[in-house]
Amino acid sequence: MHFMLITEAQGKALLRAAAIATPSSQELRSLDEARACRINLPAAVKAQVAAGGRGKAGGIRKASSASELEAAFGAIMGMRFAGEAPSSVLVETWLDIERELYLAVAIDSRVGGFNVLYSPRGGVNIEDGPPPLSYPVGLARNFRAHAFRALLEPVESDAKVRERVISTARRLLDIAQANECMTVEINPLVVARGGSLIAADAKIVLDEAAAFRKTATAAAIAASRDKAEREIRLCEEANLMLVWLDGEIGLISGGAGMTMAAMDAIDGAGAQPACFLDVSGNPTPSGFGLAFDLLDRAPNVKGILVSMFGGGLHTDRVAKTLVELLAKRASAKPVTLRLNGTRSDLATTILREAGRQNHATLETAVADIVKRVAGARS
Template sequence: MLVTEAQGKALLRAAAVTTPSSHELRSLDEVRDCRVDFPVAVKAQVAAGGRGKAGGIRKANSPSELESAFDAIMGMRFGGEAPSSVLVESWLDIERELYLAVAIDSRVGGFNVLYSPRGGINIEDGPPPLSYPVGLARNFRAHAFRALLEPVESDAKVRERVISTARRLLEIAQANECTTVEVNPLVVCRGGALIAADAKVALDDAASFRRAATAAAIAAARDKAEREIRLCEEANLMLVWLDGEIGLISGGAGMTMAAMDAIDGAGAHPACFLDVSGNPTPAGFGLAFDLLDRAPNVKGILVSMFGGGLHTDRVAKTLVELLARRASAKPVTLRLNGTRSDLATTILGEAGYRNHATLEVAVADIVKKVAGARS
């Protein structure tokens, strides 16, 4: 999970990577008490990307400008997220902006070091950064990185500073179990010093059992998350809301995406990615139906399960009981294929429900029902 710039920069400073002098401020009182040399940069603290382009970074030349920038930023939302604070930093005297990152890369099988001599807000529009595939952090070799850097970075002094900064970023990623430590921009100041003007750090959620800081960050994010997302996490369901009208209850990450794509292929739109394979019980399906029945954009529900290890006759019994006491009138289509689906079809049939033979037939059915309910 992404942490805020302020949290990321604390990790950088602890490893002796230079960052601008800064204050993290949470209230107007703190803003008024804060002594800084103007001008300053005022930056929204959110664990989401695209902050700069969305207006979350402003320049303030005076205390009154700082107050109004604070007010404006705290009222904004970034990817649905409200800033937890703002970071006020001394305005840098920038000679050049570089891009330097270490990130887990699937084809490298470990850490990849990325560098571009032209960093900053439009990094994605330029040519792809130079890549130094390292793998395990302990396999980083300065001479190997230097050989790659020489053709793209002509300033030898900058090159050497980039190499030592890259080693520190790897050490940070290794010691804190980060999947990404990105500094963009890494600023070359007049005089040649390198300063990490921003920090995008992602922690490895899976390491939370042995990293207290990661566990704390996950708990804090869960507290801030929407109620529905939190309920699903607690019940071992995976939910991502989408913009469509077809509520989808499915099993397995890959098959849930395949069902989303099938809905799209039939000219409709999925309202969610909702994977119940972690908890295919009355409690799990009950929560799934409850959330989708309440969601106003959901006009109909498709349950699509392919039983591998899962016994679909058990799912059928669960669904029959659940649908019997369900209050919502939203149309429902069922498709239980795979292990014991003959039994599932019988159980559903005796209760008056049809078990559809394939995902495609089921998708066509729910799309038709939803279109019918609208006209």
């Protein structure tokens, strides 16, 4: 599944459509466009990536002249943010800032819906300060200005700002509802000289599950899949869930919770998992085949642990699949197997007849692969 963050430029288009002010701006995709840029200087030059932390990584620069703007454009387009190349650069008029606020609406599990978050001191270091004020709304239609105002009064002393924050919050909820967003965050929401509010940034996360009825979400998912690493894309197409990690034990498991439990067990045994790889969506010869192919090719993977607990899954079928697959496999990386649950007696027999051991528990299997990987290294 994708972390479906859209870019600042896309997010600000949604804000403007709801009549929330944003700085005057231009999105640039080429050096020619940068040379022809008509935004008043000085300007902020900002990398457009669907990843957080770009400010701290040097993806936001100030340009006071045309030559500085060109240089900043070139430098930013050459950078990578969490492995991602910027799709474009957003140039915005430099704002005259009175104060920076933080305002967001986000899905919160304990609220069972939307939570509105506000801090009178926003900006890049929001996480270092006290937690923002929280107004649990639930369904967007349950937003009440008077309830939010009562919460804001002790936190925000400027009555004019307070009222503008309230009306902006309602619009953010409208945006979140209409576009099916998990998060709509403005940080900073700038109080400009004169008191008007301007959204200097926009972080919007779409709900991927709504793609079947939101063409814009479906398009964002397709675009992010095109940018994803080939291996991640192959897994998504095959209904496997892959997240690469830094360790040496290639882990093939079933179910999100059990895969994390197996990762933790590997850590507990003094090694580190090389991946989160959940094959429960496709526990077939093609699914396991792809899983082994990826792990056998990955240079950091020194050994492979297959740990499946059969609930609805018949582990004897998995055993047959694994026996055939391992017989054809060229890699010499050690493999440890643990198939437990439904029909695991049969699975053990099938594996034994093929000269392979079925470990009875996750813990003995983890200890075995950790020992074999350590042995191969020394």
